[in-house]
Amino acid sequence: MLRIDHLSLRRGDQALLHDLSLSVAAGEVVAVTGVSGSGKSTLLNWMIGDLPSAFDASGELWLDQQRCDGLPVEARGIGILFQDDLLFAHLSVGQNLAFALPAAVRGAQRRMAVEQTLADMGLAGFHDRDPATLSGGQRARVSLMRTLLARPRALLLDEPFSKLDAVLRVQFRAFVFEQIEQLQLPTLLVTHDATDVPPGARVLNISDWQVGDA
């Protein structure tokens, strides 16, 4: 379970968010909507541990009974998906996925696990391909699987569908929520498009926690 307790974000003397508390159960998707520039991405930056130095934050982040907000990014076990696929250009598709596999999977089994993942995605035989030669939809899928292969305990989605065209969007959305359902990950989705929200998900507007004019 992912829980935020009494988060307040300020930039200098300007308050962005005031006393935000939120909890997300396993397998649940909570959508945070709001206008551009309202601090949605800053919220995700704080949760992943990469808050820019211009901001101050106070509040607690709890993941599965463990306090996370003091830990560095690499120790939190939270996965993130951005608008851009951010596949590492110097590694092949298979190497990108293998990069995320935990060290517990060793030797020849690593490659086998990656090949299996690619086959499950419908990209069998793509192991040694250059990521730049993949289509946008294929890259988005590989990026998601890379994040999930690292076995995160929670997932943050920072407008991951906004760079895809209409048809791809529907397909990729379904794929993402199917994986979340399967792995039972607490997920926080930031978007400004209402159609991105899966049916039955809680929708919160960030202006609920903003002080004065947004």
Added chain:
Amino acid sequence: MAQAIRRALTGSPRGTAPAALLAVSLVTLIFAPLLPGLYWALMPSMQTPVWQALWRDPQWPQALQATLVSAVLGPALACAAAAAFATVSYPGAAWQAMQRRLPLLLAMPHAAFAVGIFFLIAPSGWLARAIGQFLAWTDPPDWATVQDPHALALALALAIKESWFLLWTLSAVLGEQAVARQMVMARSLGYSRVQTWQRVLWPQVLPRLGWPLAAVFAYGLSVVDMAMILGPSTPPTLAVLAWQWLTDPDERLQAQGGAASLVLLGLFLLGALLARGGWHVWQTRRAYPDGVRASATPRHWRWELPLLAVGYAVLAVLLLWSVAQTWFFPALWPTGVSLTHWLQADWVPFWTTLWLAAAASLMCLPVVLVWLEWGPQRWNAVLYLPLIVPAMPLVAAQYAALLRAQIDATPMALVWSHLLWVLPYMVLTLVGAYRAFDGRLLTTARALGCSRLRACWQVKWRILLRPILAAWAVGFAVSVAQYLPTLFAGGGRFATVTTEAVALSAGGNRSVLAVQALLQIALPLAAFGLAALWPRWASRQRLGLR
């Protein structure tokens, strides 16, 4: 189909043929005499007796060793320092603090920096005095900290100065790619900061740093002014030796100097090949990602402080020496302070440097603008050659060409010789902002009835005022810092602050030397200050220009 329509609307970026011809011919004026010049300068060296004489010269082995030590160790340490700093602090507050200070430090010319380092680490320098306070010394210690036979002091100075340059180019590269996001992505997968740099960022960033690294290596091989101040004196580094031979009246020694220049070029090519080969081997032998995560090491040291502190220390010690009336070892501070050295200073080199740098940078500015607007951009790589090739053969080529035309030692020849280095730096500084300019603004202006030239003059170049002035300031600073072209093309008749500083460093009054070094720093600083303030004044009512 949308692309085709867009292309038809915005027109070909090549522009009209006469304009392109003008761009090419202007640049050719600067570059073309080099080709015959290289032939005349290096032809006499192409005979076996010359090479045999070079090989048998008693100064040759030591000079080669000193050059290799300073040119390999210096840039290697600079890389290591820049890499260590970036790994630990990108993209946090320390990184941004360093970025704000860098332009000031980069404006410091190499010769003035070398003089400051000399004042700091010489046996009677400030550091020795500071230590001497604790150990109660009365005489300077018997160390060879400067002008040591292995050129270690030179390597140290190169390491510090070039680390600033590498940090600046690194920040430019890091700003271009979506690097910060890749860092978060890799760290969210469980990898520590150091691992992320090793496995994700350096493999992508290092190829982009190829040209700056080549430029740093070429500079280290060919530097003469810093080598004369900090490097060994008998025998000097190979670059200094080549310069001494090239300016010798004896023709055989001139041929030997040409041969030594070719050796420097060969060393550069060898180093570049080894680096490319090493990189290729490292890439192809990369192991399959093993997924091993290191533990996070949160270290929040302010690594940028030592790098910055040296720059400030250099400025401080130069200022102290310039106002010191008497300052004998082991006193930590000057015993008498007065402005006599400033009032009695020789201002002729200052004014010479000023008109020379102003002429060179102002003449180059239209050439740069015409080239970027109408010139064939494919040939930009040729323009950058003077930056990455050791300067010695090029200076010799210029000198040979000027001699044949019998216009050496004239002001015109002097300005022309500086253009070879001012032009590439100005293009390099401006090309990014120029390419990022929204072409639709120009299309709109032309659709309103202006010719291309008028649209550029009234719209494009006014909006790009800040980058254009920054490029001008860089060209100005480059001209101030030139040493070899001033000596060769000027025939020794023009004294600039750089040549004065190097000449005075050979022995003599430290205070006079400090004054000239500070004058050398003041000129680029003034240019950068002007380039920063003018756009601010010009855009005081136009916030969109900021």
